[in-house]
Amino acid sequence: MLPCWPGSYGDGGYECKLCMPGSFSNISGAQFCYNCPPGTTNNYMHTDCDPCPKDHYSEDGKACLLCPAGTYTPAAGGAVFCQQCANITEVVTVTVQRNVFAQHINLVPNYCAGQVQFEVFDAVGAALGAV
Structure with a gap:
């Protein structure tokens, strides 16, 4: 049997598989990976989930996407959606x-x-x- 390293999983046999995008495992010998929560995505090694940076969002935890034009997130830290910019027309x-x-x-x-x-x-x- 091959114990799988953090960031991967296996069924106790001789093959380990890397966690899929948006998932992680943080222990050796994991038999499955956990899904990242919305507002985050997996880190490079698939050993944890990191919050999306400022002006990025993640609805499903699979990837942090850049906010569309005319929208933003107030700060880094796990936005699930982007907010509309104020539309003020004062001169x-x-x-x-x-x-x-x-x-x-x-x-x-x-x-x-x-x-x-x-x-x-x-x-x-x-x-x-x-x-």
Whole structure:
């Protein structure tokens, strides 16, 4: 009989099989692998489950997937789903003094993942970039 190493399983015979993606075994001689819970996936050696990193999720514990555009996870630590970014359309107008000329620009906040990024437009609506 061959005792299987952690990260694999066997039936007590002469063959060990690596745990499938999304599963693990953390003892020698395991006869089966445990499934990783949602919000996690197996580590490299299949000996434990690690939480999904920030902006990733796992509904079934098989793989951590990147959140689709316009969504996020608030922090690392096992997200099962991604949250929608806030859709706020307020506009902040500021005046920038350049030499003797004043220029009005509009700042449109983009709220996502707890961060605010401003899209910058001139007074006639032409995009100037982001800050």
